[in-house]
Amino acid sequence: MVVAMSGGVDSSVVAALLTQAGHEVIGITLQLYDHGAAVGRKGACCAGQDIQDARNVASRLGIPHYVLDYEDRFAATVIASFADSYVAGETPIPCVNCNSQIKFRDLLDTARELGADALATGHYIRRREGPAGPELARARDAERDQSYFLFTTTREQLAQLWFPLGDLPKSDVRTLARDLDLPVADKPDSQDICFVPSGRYSDIIERLKPEAMTPGDIVHVDGRRVGQHQGIVHYTVGQRRGLGVAFGEPLFVIRLDAGRNEVIVGPRSYLDTRRIVLRNVNWIGDGILEEAAREGLTIHARVRSTQQPQPAVLSADNNGEVSVVLTDPAGGIATGQACVFYSDAGNDARILGGGWISATKSANDDVPLARPA
Incomplete structure (x- = not known):
């Protein structure tokens, strides 16, 4: 072992x-x-x-x-x-x-x-035997549950993993x-990304990708240019503070347009997302994803590690596109993050898989599908 x-x-x-x-x-x-x-x-x-x-x-x-x-x-x-x-x-x-x-x-x-x-x-997650083989389920301790970070675990890997x-x-x-008299009994938990000692993500990006620090425009969702930024890596979706923009109402980062090197800002309501398009989906539920979700599969989706799973419908169309429609819009969903599928919202919920968010559709009909370049 x-x-x-x-x-x-x-x-x-x-x-x-x-x-x-x-x-x-x-x-x-x-x-x-x-x-x-x-x-x-x-x-x-x-x-x-x-x-x-x-x-x-x-x-x-x-x-x-x-x-x-x-x-x-x-x-x-x-x-x-x-x-x-x-x-x-x-x-x-x-x-x-x-x-x-x-x-x-x-x-x-x-x-x-x-x-x-x-x-x-x-890891705080449970492996259990199901009718068709090993399954993953949320940890009993909801505050410690790490299933959001383990959605890519495959059926083959589960056969030899213990938690x-x-x-x-x-x-x-x-x-x-x-x-057990272990010398680490009172050692603090890790909290940061291990390879970012300073806690500033932009430091490592500047070292590896200096072109990411190119200045560009901050653009309102209505098309107005309202300021300048010093590199889109300094911004995250949902951010309000530190925009350096004087405006008549609070503005939030709605999305980042890498192709145009623009930071798109707008009112908080524009952060509400209902539809999510996914890439590189890993399915560990029953059967084959395309068959299980062809007509729409009711699931609970988790779009952020700090949030609880919420009701949603998972769909997979004939062109291979996998998407999730949330029953209630969620705010601040960014591309590059994960959407994890659960059987229900309970602490005993089974993990059905998940995927990487490649595009989002705002609950405001006039905001187009936000895709990174």
Whole structure:
């Protein structure tokens, strides 16, 4: 059994529980980036101290521990796509790509090469057996549920993934860590994107994509040019403060037009979105997506990690376009983010899949479908 040990309390408890249960556990920690700048920064993830913390926990448990250098593949797969997405006027979620491309693909392959039966992680999500095989469901602790970030998990991967913390509240995990005398029992949770030590996304974009800092116009939804920006990467959909525009009413960022290098602003009502078009959809519900959603499938959709799933209809047409229509409009939905499908709104809900938001349709009929360049 391989345990992905990040150096935090969650994965450390997983390694301890599986060791106690009699499994032959191997701990693996991934070195994903140049961690020097993040060492010692409270709340950081994947910093240099994390590797040492994972090593200390493994020593305490008496299990073998290995550190794998994944820096090059992390830079090419996660950091580069993060920068490309921002330059395209999107709002990316790098943690999803890290889970799907690095942990559940590359690390799972490594676990297989080591002859391990499964890969276990400290994610708060539940894997359960269904009539047609393993399924994913939300964590019992709604505040810790990480299903929004794991929608890309495939059926094939589920066959060899374990999530031992899915039924536990975080408070119980902390208690277990103290009872097991783990040295990370009181370590703070990670809060930031690991490769952005300063917390400023624009810093890394400027280094990787300096052309993204090209000045351009700030344009009202009615076509009026109301100001200038210093690069669209400094703005996000739904933003109100820091626009630098004097106007007779509050203005919000409605969308980012990378092709024209424009920031589109308008009243709050223009943020309301009803229809979402998706790309790269992963379906882990029953049957085939095109058949299940051909006539429209009632689901609950989650368009932001901090929001609860809401009623919606999922559709897949004959041309391969997959879209979601929300029963009630939601505000501030940005391209590049995820829309995750659930069976219902409860804590026991099954995850049916999800996709990346490629276009949105405002609830205001006069606003065209917003697509990035």
